[in-house]
Amino acid sequence: MIRIGDTTAVCGVRAEILGADDAGYSETSSSAPRHKGGMKSTAQALDLLVPNIELATGCAPDFLPGMPPSKMAQELVARVYALLHASALVGDECLKIWGPVVDGDEEEDEEGEKEETLEVKAFWVLYIDILFISLDGNAFEAAWAAVLGALQDVYLPSATWAADRQAVVCSDLVSGAKRLELSGLPVAVGFAVFSAKEGQGKGGKNWVLIDPDMFEEGLCEETVTLLLDCSSGETRLIGVEKVGGVVVGRNEMGGLIGMAEKRWEEWRVVLKG
Numbered sequence: 511m512i513r514i515g516d517t518t519a520v521c522g523v524r525a526e527i528l529g530a531d532d533a534g535y536s537e538t539s540s541s542a543p544r545h546k547g548g549m550k551s552t553a554q555a556l557d558l559l560v561p562n563i564e565l566a567t568g569c570a571p572d573f574l575p576g577m578p579p580s581k582m583a584q585e586l587v588a589r590v591y592a593l594l595h596a597s598a599l600v601g602d603e604c605l606k607i608w609g610p611v612v613d614g615d616e617e618e619d620e621e622g623e624k625e626e627t628l629e630v631k632a633f634w635v636l637y638i639d640i641l642f643i644s645l646d647g648n649a650f651e652a653a654w655a656a657v658l659g660a661l662q663d664v665y666l667p668s669a670t671w672a673a674d675r676q677a678v679v680c681s682d683l684v685s686g687a688k689r690l691e692l693s694g695l696p697v698a699v700g701f702a703v704f705s706a707k708e709g710q711g712k713g714g715k716n717w718v719l720i721d722p723d724m725f726e727e728g729l730c731e732e733t734v735t736l737l738l739d740c741s742s743g744e745t746r747l748i749g750v751e752k753v754g755g756v757v758v759g760r761n762e763m764g765g766l767i768g769m770a771e772k773r774w775e776e777w778r779v780v781l782k783g
């Protein structure tokens with residue numbers, strides 16, 4: 511559960527198994543992956559990461575219980591899905607379930623001993639469900655932070671291929687479960703630019719607000735969202751989303767990146783402890 515101001519989001523992750531044959535995937539341990547989508551990762555090509563966002567919970571006056579999925583919810587899902595793959599947060603290897611090749615030729619190692627050839631039998635599919643309890647701005651930032659926190663606590667049970675059953679069998683022993691391997695700590699930081707209008711006494715002056723609430727977002731015509739990861743010691747800018755306005759240019763963007771780096775450190779303390 512993540513809370514930013516008066517916005518509260520809860521994220522839960524559940525895992526299901528998808529057979530490699532059902533996914534139309536074929537790969538051996540000694541060959542390169544072959545899948546549709548060109549340069550797409552396996553997780554993206556096979557849709558192994560499936561986010562969903564629920565706003566119809568009475569989290570805000572505009573989102574009443576029982577309403578159909580809103581345009582905002584669909585846009586948030588698309589942004590979370592894009593960032594999951596752009597950041598390469600979840601690696602392909604930790605989602606693969608391996609098993610011996612059926613009627614495959616055994617290879618010999620340098621000592622002349624036969625070595626069993628493996629192939630991908632199935633994949634873990636992660637369904638990432640995000641539920642907003644209250645919404646007062648920073649919807650995307652809160653949703654993404656909740657996703658980060660939830661994925662860090664995911665443990666996948668030990669899964670093996672049972673040849674006699676022609677199916678994947680999962681162990682119920684907690685000791686055999688492995689934590690999901692994540693790459694880096696990508697964080698989303700939102701900004702909004704408030705511009706004073708003529709007649710307000712400070713016409714032409716601008717202020718940059720970080721983590722604006724819903725009221726402030728309604729008064730600002732220009733918003734910027736920075737997606738960055740500083741876990742390697744250097745800042746890796748994953749993406750920039752800028753909507754409306756012309757206040758933030760190249761020079762101003764450098765200042766926003768500096769503020770986002772400080773906010774990243776704060777998020778690191780919250781998410782990593």
